[in-house]
Amino acid sequence: MPAVSDAEDTAVRAKQIPEAAVARLAVYLRILSGLAEQGTTAVSSEELSAAAGVNSAKLRKDLSYLGSYGTRGVGYEVQVLVSQIERILGLTRQHRVAVVGIGNLGHALANYGGFPGRGFPVEALFDLDADLIGVPVGGLPVSHMDDIPRVCSEREISVGIIATPPTAAQSVCDRLVAGGVQCILNFAPVVLQVPAHVEVRKVDLAVELQILSFHVARRADSAASAGSAGENQGNTGLPGTGGSADNGSTGGGRNGAGTDGGLGMVVR
Amino acid sequence: MPAVSDAEDTAVRAKQIPEAAVARLAVYLRILSGLAEQGTTAVSSEELSAAAGVNSAKLRKDLSYLGSYGTRGVGYEVQVLVSQIERILGLTRQHRVAVVGIGNLGHALANYGGFPGRGFPVEALFDLDADLIGVPVGGLPVSHMDDIPRVCSEREISVGIIATPPTAAQSVCDRLVAGGVQCILNFAPVVLQVPAHVEVRKVDLAVELQILSFHVARRADSAASAGSAGENQGNTGLPGTGGSADNGSTGGGRNGAGTDGGLGMVVR
DNA sequence: GTATGTGAATGGGTTCACAGCC
DNA sequence: GGCTGTGAACCCATTCACATAC
Known part of the structure; x- marks a missing residue:
């Protein structure tokens, strides 16, 4: 060789x-x-x-x-x-993280206080809610969303985590991209539009639950119709590919009212 | 037909x-x-x-x-x-949900107060922390983990969400199964062992971030080695399959000390 | 004419099974 | 003898392209 x-x-x-x-x-x-x-x-x-x-x-x-x-x-x-x-995996370099949307989920992420171990330190927090701006969460003061591009570029943020309601997600995404962010982890149930050089992954709780629901329903149905029906053998250990998806949920948070993390769910 | x-x-x-x-x-x-x-x-x-x-x-x-x-x-x-x-998807029936581990993430999930819309109402919360037992979170009092089997079966819980540190996850899982839970959404970075009739899906934040890191690294590397290199075209819209994974993180939460939701991360 | 529904072709990923090396 | 590394076979999923129905 x-x-x-x-x-x-x-x-x-x-x-x-x-x-x-x-x-x-x-x-x-x-x-x-x-x-x-x-x-x-x-x-x-x-x-x-x-x-x-x-x-x-x-x-x-x-x-x-x-x-x-x-x-x-x-x-x-x-x-x-x-x-x-x-x-x-490229874990030899630092990936500074910004969390946008300091509501239920965002709060949890921020409070987690910079992901332990080397790798993904949380270096910026953003929200819309005036009551939150400047308030330290997990040791880091919350900045205003309007400052996303400036702050991200100043602090050399490379990863953005979007934990806002779906309606705000695309605009937040655009600002993150403007700030030089290269990858985005999106908790909002929306398909984001990004330039080719930006990588997006989506995590969607609603979809996960619905997939589980499907499997239970499938089992119940086949048991009902077939009388006995064959049992599918034990799970393979690795639940495998997590689905990804979309919703159109109402915001209605509670913790950080303004720009709360969706965890979007909607059925109907 | x-x-x-x-x-x-x-x-x-x-x-x-x-x-x-x-x-x-x-x-x-x-x-x-x-x-x-x-x-x-x-x-x-x-x-x-x-x-x-x-x-x-x-x-x-x-x-x-x-x-x-x-x-x-x-x-x-x-x-x-x-x-x-x-x-x-089996969404015509109700799927009552229990959240275990009322720490950072668990708090967020519970506070979300029963997923909006028809479908997945949160009907039980569990933790180990004595200071949390009985305290209402999102309108629902927290029960002790020892009561998981009884409470789950009483309230006919069919979906369990595990937001505990990795070390507690398997034992929590066993108790959920004992309580008749049929599907589990696992946020702890562990591969759970379950009987064949129980469905598990895993959501792993650390892995999501690491996958993003990989893509950025790949781009950087190919640019570096090739001088120019071909650009891969715009994202397909759907980030597609979310990965699933595993870690071996330290607990060290902050919010609900005892049984905090992992959001496990560890690199080294 | 227009947009669905679907067999057929293609491609990616997993499994098999064994060659290669300690 | 034992365990890694990997071509080949297999299977699932996506894409293509057109027959089908309005």
């Missing part, structure tokens, strides 16, 4: 890793961190996969995207995998 | 709907609800798909799993689709 620079190597590999595998690598990373903390220095694919709730073949394939860091007949060194996954 | 009972029909169709489509149906439902609210009575696949951020072929295929409820040359009736999606 020809020599390649570290950056090139990372780039080439990273481009080929399937989306689904990336999500799982993050899972493995957490388990590995736990193992490292309790002094374990080596694992087999069997052990790791069991802890992650996937089968061992999938785990090995996932790890192979990083390169060949295992030892055949032996297993993997925990520390090596941790480093390699961190490298691929 | 031969006549089939409604229950049978729902069961048969439901069994064949791909997992990915279910998640999107929930998205469509929210958009349709919004349209209905503002008085729109009809939509085309083109319009709906645009709003949902998917292409129209996919939308039509998704809707076809429900049956044929559109009119060729015309489009769909909003109200019809709403009813059909609600039927398939």
Whole structure:
């Protein structure tokens, strides 16, 4: 194999890793961190996969995207995998976070006080509510939404978390983008429009609940119609892909009235 | 087509709907609800798909799993689709919800005060912290975790939301199952072990952030190594499958010290 | 003419099973 | 002997393109 620079190597590999595998690598990373903390220095694919709730073949394939860091007949060194996954996931650099919408959810996120460990420190909070501006939440004073572009660019925020009602989400998003934010985690039930260089992920509680509802209904229905019906075998461990979705909820928060975090739900 | 009972029909169709489509149906439902609210009575696949951020072929295929409820040359009736999606997702019955772990996140969920609209009323709250027991949060008094099985079965809870630190999650899960809960939404970064008849979905903030980090890193790397490099085109609208994952975080909440909702994060 | 519904083709991801290496 | 790494087979999901119905 020809020599390649570290950056090139990372780039080439990273481009080929399937989306689904990336999500799982993050899972493995957490388990590995736990193992490292309790002094374990080596694992087999069997052990790791069991802890992650996937089968061992999938785990090995996932790890192979990083390169060949295992030892055949032996297993993997925990520390090596941790480093390699961190490298691929881009966790070697800091990602400063801003939370917008200091309502129910936003408050929880802000209070969490900068995500523990190295990685994603919360460095800015925003809301519309005049009563909240300047008030420290989780040790950080809340700024006004109008200042999003300036503050984000000043503090070099790269990640924005949107926890506003759906109606405000797009405008907040635009301001985050104007402030130079590169990725957005969106809790509002809206499909955001962003330029190509910005990455968005959506988390939607309502959809999660509705998916659960579907599975229960499916079971109930098949039991009802078939009389006995075949039981589907135990869950695969990994609930797998979390859905993503959309709503059109009423705001009606309580905690931080003004720009409360949606957690949007609506049925009907 | 031969006549089939409604229950049978729902069961048969439901069994064949791909997992990915279910998640999107929930998205469509929210958009349709919004349209209905503002008085729109009809939509085309083109319009709906645009709003949902998917292409129209996919939308039509998704809707076809429900049956044929559109009119060729015309489009769909909003109200019809709403009813059909609600039927398939099992939203015609109530799903009473319990929230366990009244910390940062749990507080937010509880305070949300029963998810608005028909569907998922929050009917029970649990925590370990003696200072919280009996205290009303979002209008509902907090019960002790030891009472989970009794209270859940008394109140006919069918959905449990776990917002505890990772260490407590499995034991909470076991108690929810003992209380007859059928589905669990898990915010703790742990892979839960459950019997075959219980459905679990996981939401993991840490993993979401790490996936975002990966995409940014990938872009930065390819730009660095290639000099120019090809830009990947604009996001597809739907961020798609939310990942799910795992960590090994420290508890260290602040709000409801005892059994705070993890929002687990750990890097190293 | 227009927009739905759907078989057929394509592509991505998972599983299998075994070759390769300790 | 044991465990990793990976091509090949398989399966699910998306996309295409057109027949079908209004």
